[in-house]
Amino acid sequence: MFPHLTALGIQDPQQIERYSLRQEAHKDVLKVYFLKQKGELFAKSVKFKFPRQIKNVLVDGGSNQYREITEISRSLTLIIDELNKITKPEQLSDADIKQKILADLSHLENVVSNKIAEIEADLEKLK
Numbered sequence: 001m002f003p004h005l006t007a008l009g010i011q012d013p014q015q016i017e018r019y020s021l022r023q024e025a026h027k028d029v030l031k032v033y034f035l036k037q038k039g040e041l042f043a044k045s046v047k048f049k050f051p052r053q054i055k056n057v058l059v060d061g062g063s064n065q066y067r068e069i070t071e072i073s074r075s076l077t078l079i080i081d082e083l084n085k086i087t088k089p090e091q092l093s094d095a096d097i098k099q100k101i102l103a104d105l106s107h108l109e110n111v112v113s114n115k116i117a118e119i120e121a122d123l124e125k126l127k
Contacts, residue, residue, distance in 0.1 A: 002082045004075065008048060017043065019083050022104060026052050028076055032083070050076045 002013040010016070015034045022029050028050045036043040043044045052070035092100065 002086070004079045005082050009077065010046070013082070013086055016083065018087055018089075019080075021080070022107075023052070024049075026054075026070060028052060028072055030076065030079065052061050 002010075003112050005013045005016075010032065016032055017035045018033045020031045020033075030048045031045055032048070033043050033045045046093060050073050055075050056066040057069050059067045106127065
């Protein structure tokens with residue numbers, strides 16, 4: 001019934017509670033969260049990374065200038081369609097969208113600061 005999700009290795013798609021999707025560099029990161037099982041402290045989740053499709057788009061026909069753009073891969077759109085059938089996501093209000101953007105920014109800040117600390121630690125080792 002959900003061939004794209006089972007192709008990812010998800011054995012029981014009906015156990016999916018929600019998902020999140022974000023973009024990192026030239027990849028889309030899909031995180032699928034499952035229903036919390038009895039006795040588990042945290043719900044199980046799995047993460048998948050999909051490379052973005054790169055396309056050259058004509059910017060100005062007169063000068064033959066092209067610009068490289070990236071977009072979500074077709075396989076990921078099919079997976080998201082299946083996830084939407086399972087999770088039936090609700091439409092977000094503007095306030096919810098703002099909160100999501102702020103959460104994404106906070107996550108990005110954490111990722112960048114952790115990476116900077118890692119690089120600085122590597123530099124210290126070289127001294």
